[in-house]
Amino acid sequence: MTCKTALSLLAAAAAGLAAGAAQAQEEPVLNVYNWSDYIAEDTIEKFEAETGIKVTYDVYDSNEVLETKLMAGSTGYDVVVPTGDFLARQIQAGIYQPLDKSKLPNLENMDADLMARLANWDPENAHAVVYMWGTTGIGYNTAKIEERLGADAPTNSWALVFDEANAAKLADCGITMLDAPTEIIPAAMNYLGLDPQSTETADIEKAEALLKTIAPHVRYFHSSQYINDLANGDVCLSVGWSGDVFIARDRAAEAENGVEIAYVIPDEGALLWMDTLAIPADAPHPENAHKFINFIMDGQITADITNYVWYANANTASLPMVDEEITSDPGIFPTEAAKKKLYTAVVYDARVSRTVNRAWTSIKTGQ
Amino acid sequence: MTWIVRRGRALVVAVPTLWLALFFLIPFLVVLRVSFSEPAIARPPYTSLFDWDQGLLTITLNLGNYAYLLEDDLYVSAYLNSIWMASASTVICLLIAYPMALWIARSPMKNLLLMLVILPFWTSFLLRMYALIGLMSPTGFINSALGLVGLGPITMLQTDFAVYMGMVTGYLPLMILPLYSTLEKLDGALLEASHDLGARPWRAFLDVTLPLSMPGVIAGSLLVFIPSVGEYVIPALLGGPDQLMIGKTLWTEFFNNRDWPLASAVAIAMLAFLVVPIMFARNALGVKE
Structure with a gap:
């Protein structure tokens, strides 16, 4: 009996220590779960070089797979990329944590009109930012x-x-x-x-x-x-x-x-549709996740991704760096008339x- | 002394029992439990069965999931179609594997040939299926070869044919190995005796070899049939959109409808309808041997 009590005390102390350490300094690790073929070849490399955070990068090819994993819980992922309508339902289910906008100074780069469209699914853009849209x-x-x-x-x-x-x-x-x-x-x-x-x-x-x-x-x-x-x-x-x-x-x-x-x-x-960057509520490294999202919202980084994946982004600062061939393609950046017909x-x-x-x-x- | 022997036996049995309880029984009970709940937008996405409120335990069992399986003909036809595809694959495997096993058992190069049978197992199952895609695609090896002699491309992928190809190539070794092991143990003297008594080779095969190899036939057929029924990967990769198979239906319930309770009910029903009768059949046949 006493032995058990001592053990549980010890365990509690260890857990407390671990939690304290995590608050002070997150381990330099980040687990990203993104769509296949959906990032520039050097994005992760650049992020690792800039922050010293080691990224584990996994891919999926359907929202359903992502959602099922998130619903089961404890995925260990810090950043995921759900599509808008899926995001909305997952927010209802309490899957995501609100973003700490003070840690995302690059939010000012984002296109106000597209972020407003995103707010249809995520009121006040509380949980997510636009990654790419198409x-x-x-x-x-x-x-x-x-x-x-x-x-x-x-x-x-x-x-x-x-x-x-x-x-x-x-x-x-x-x-x-x-x-x-x-x-x-x-x-x-x-x-x-x-x-x-x-x-x-x-x-x-x-x-x-x-x-x-x-x-x-x-x-x-x-x-x-x-x-x-x-x-x-x-x-x-x-x-x-x-x-x-x-x-x-x-x-x-x-x-x-x-x-x-x-x-x-x-x-x-x-x-x-819009794919968004969001942080699961049980993400083990939320600090690093914020750093990653902020890094992606950098104009040059987003431009690199768009130049590689040929999807439009919602990052106004990136547009001057995006290839002319892409910005002038009505299949990617539709004309204003075509944009009105999009639902x-x-x-x-x-x-x-x-x-x-x-x-x-x-x-x-x-x- | 006897006490130690008894305890020793118990210990030896304890490990696999514990293993099965931990990794088979408990997950099964979890699935069973989920199948009686209702879907919800939450994490996990189903309701709890037990409600403990001020000393009052309420258990809510939702039988609606099982009722729904019968209401919509989708599930019954998916079950039937899966059984049909699995049976056909098993028969094809048996017809190909039996002569091969017989030949290997009587060949002087047994070990080499067995090696060749086992070799594909060292490659990932998924990779072998992708190899079949390469073989059968409209611009693949077969159609390129046909093109050389002026024959037009044949659509092989996304058809029933491709699924049978996948099932047979994937599961053939599981049929050959048990057949081989029974045929190899067959006493050659019995065949000689039947020849001495005037039986022609075909007659000797039907009356001696085939009945004595039945345990291998049954074991091989079960090894092929059981995984084929619930097969998801092969129909998903090689099959067409019009194939209704229970593995795919289960996937849809789980991933597209996010209805874990119904998906669990589909899984439990499959177990009840297929595995239980198979177990009985196996026991009945096992007793007869």
């Missing part, structure tokens, strides 16, 4: 589309893939879609002239009916494989994320395999979530 549009192999649909193919419209006649003609060269119901179903609703933010079952069913007509022509639903396949010429049309299509375009150009890829934000409008994702409650995902399974399997 659109969900259409990437296609220019030669193969022309070969099958002729020179007047509707490459500026969602009809290119949502019109069954076009999809049927492209089926044999390969159509792919993101395995992301929260992005594809709103796109279908938008094409049908419905409110893409609708959560009405009737609207979801209309989108489902449309997608079911083209699903037989879709080779697969996957959120990262299309980068390689588009670049290799294994598929000829992907509904995908802007930057990923540009990566495919670059890889094809580097391989000199004769494949030419284009990305378009269709005239009907497209989904604008954002809403947070689905449990019931809508189930309806949407059930519809999605039904679309994918034809059952």
Whole structure:
């Protein structure tokens, strides 16, 4: 009995000591969990050189994987990169700690308009800052589309893939879609002239009916494989994320395999999404996490990332350093007119979530 | 003396028992518990079963998850389709593995051939599946070779064919090894006796070799069938979007719907519908041997 008491006292003392030490000086370690292919090659290296903090960098390829890990808790990650609508739900679940803005002087570099859009998901920008943003549009192999649909193919419209006649003609060269119901179903609703933010079952069913007509022509639903396949010429049309299509375009150009890829934000409008930097509530190194987020918001660092990943950023200070080729590309930095047509994702409650995902399974399997 | 022997036995059994309790039974009970709760936006994302309020213990069991499995035909068809795919893969594996095992057992180069069977196991399973993607993709080896002789590219990936290819190449060694071990132990004198009694080779195979190798057939089939039913990686990488398999369905519930309780119910139901009958079948057959 006394022995046990002594032991527990000792343990408590040790824990107290450890906690005290952590407060005074965090160990120079940081665990970052980010999307695959989503940072410049030298960003981590530069951060380590500047701060002396050793970074462990892991990657994922879907919000669902990130969310499941966060929901299970104790991930050990200090910085994660959730997309806006996922962020909103995760904030509700108490996943994130509020940012200490006094430690983020580079916040002044951020674009006020885009940060205001982010506030739809994270009121007052309390928990997150914008990392990169982009659109969900259409990437296609220019030669193969022309070969099958002729020179007047509707490459500026969602009809290119949502019109069954076009999809049927492209089926044999390969159509792919993101395995992301929260992005594809709103796109279908938008094409049908419905409110893409609708959560009405009737609207979801209309989108489902449309997608079911083209699903037989879709080779697969996957959120990262299309980068390689588009670049290799294994598929000829992907509904995908802007930057990923540009990566495919670059890889094809580097391989000199004769494949030419284009990305378009269709005239009907497209989904604008934002990936954000946030710190989990149970992050073991919150100090270092703040340092990292502040480091990323540096104009030059963000410009380097954009120049590498070809996604737009929300960092005004970075724009002069971003390649002209990128800032002038309407697929990356859309024109003001196109920007007005962009819509954002809403947070689905449990019931809508189930309806949407059930519809999605039904679309994918034809059952 | 006997006391030590008894205690010794208990100790020897204690280690695996403890291991199973810690890493199988307890996780299983956790899954079982989650399957009776309700989803919630929280961490963890499900409600608690037990509520302790002023000395009053309330246990809330939500049976709705299991009821839902029957309500929506998605789950039943996913189960049936998984069983079908797994059965077909098992039969194909058996048809390929049996002659191979027989040949290896009777070959003078047994060790070398066995080595070749085991060799793929030293490569990561995932890597072997990616190798199949390279082989079967529209610009892969097979289609390039076909292109040389003027035959058009065949779509092999994202079809049932690709999934069967994956299952068979992935699990074939699990079928060959148990078959080999029973066939290798087969007493050659029995075959000689059947020949002496006038049996033709085919007859001798059916009446002597096959019945005596049944334990290997059953063991191999179970080793292939059980992991195939719940297989997630192969259909996810090689399969098409229209394949409904229980492994993928479970993934959707867990990751896309964030409905851990329902996902747990799917897992428990799979265990009840598949593993329990298999265990009974195995015991019944085991007794007969």
